[in-house]
Amino acid sequence: MVNEGDYVVIFNSIHRVMEAEKLLKERRLSILLIPAPRALAADCGLAIRYGEEVRQEVEEVLTQAGLMPRESFRKQGEAFIKIEGE
Amino acid sequence: MDLDCRGMACPAPVVSVKRALETANGALRVLLDDGAPRENVRRFAEGRGYQVQEEVQDGAFALTITGAGAAAVAAPQAAVAKTGPAVMLIGTDRLGDGPEELGRLLMRNFIITLLDVAEVPDRMLFINTGVLLTAEGSEVLEALEKLGNRGVEVLSCGVCLDYFHKKELLKAGAVTNMFTIAESLTTARTVVRL
Structure with a gap:
């Protein structure tokens, strides 16, 4: 479900990821709530996927709402490269 | 052939x-x-x-x-059992009992996760609110298309689509009828009901 170059962001609670999805959907941004890829062990098991074309807008909306993800990754080949996070 | x-x-x-x-x-x-x-x-x-x-x-x-x-190769072992398809009957757009919002989220999560499972069903039958998962607006259309490409037959109940006014809006798999649903269930090798 994650294609080359896609971004995958993980939150530290189910409530935060659901709130983030709701907010981004209200803005009609092309994002998808997906099960967190197994390689990225996440507590809540869910992640939000989006493409480069909406990246800036997605990140602005999340930052303004105080819903920064715990970790952000980008798919490159078979690997997920960490962009931000602990 | x-x-x-x-x-x-x-x-x-x-x-x-x-x-x-x-x-x-x-x-x-x-x-x-x-x-x-x-x-x-x-x-x-x-x-x-x-x-x-x-x-x-x-x-x-x-x-x-x-x-x-x-x-x-596996056929001799199954000789005594039914040999029909492995069927998954999805009778709702929610997984489990509890808050609707959580149930919907879990169902989406489940269908996308099937892509990572080694043994996928041969046929997925969507009935009642389950057809909302195969129609326009569903969040799992991409996952259902990928499952289709792995040989999973995705079938939605025509009466149910009609009931929800989604007849023209089916976006994954094909329409089926109660005969096929009944026959699939009675001849199935295994049935998983959600």
């Missing part, structure tokens, strides 16, 4: 090949367009333990599929 799948949209080529392999004796030769149909059929057949040979023919690709396949 020859099969012409040129001009078919995904996942129709995989579904046609799967059906043909169930009845084919010996080699199956399939004509396919380049791109997704060719790749999906090759992946599907190889995943089931068949050998695939390719050649170019009139601008299309001819795949010759040979071998017994993994299903045939």
Whole structure:
């Protein structure tokens, strides 16, 4: 479900990821709530996927709402490269 | 046996090949367009333990599929059991009892996760609010298309689509009727009901 170059962001609670999805959907941004890829062990098991074309807008909306993800990754080949996070 | 799948949209080529392999004796030769149909059929057949040979023919690709396949190897063990498809009946757009919002989220999560599971069902039957998952606006259309490309038959109850005014808005798989649903359930090798 994650294609080359896609971004995958993980939150530290189910409530935060659901709130983030709701907010981004209200803005009609092309994002998808997906099960967190197994390689990225996440507590809540869910992640939000989006493409480069909406990246800036997605990140602005999340930052303004105080819903920064715990970790952000980008798919490159078979690997997920960490962009931000602990 | 020859099969012409040129001009078919995904996942129709995989579904046609799967059906043909169930009845084919010996080699199956399939004509396919380049791109997704060719790749999906090759992946599907190889995943089931068949050998695939390719050649170019009139601008299309001819795949010759040979071998017994993994299903045939497992057949003797299943001889006493029913031999029909492994069916998943999805009678709701929610997984489990509890808050609606959580149930919907879990169902989406479940269907997308099926893509990572080794043994996918042969057929997924969507009834009642389950058809909301196969119609426009569903969040799992991409996942259902990918499952279709792996040979999963995605079928939605026509009456249910009609009830929800989604008849023209089916976006994954095909429409089915109660006869096929009843027959699938009574002949199934296994049924998982959600």
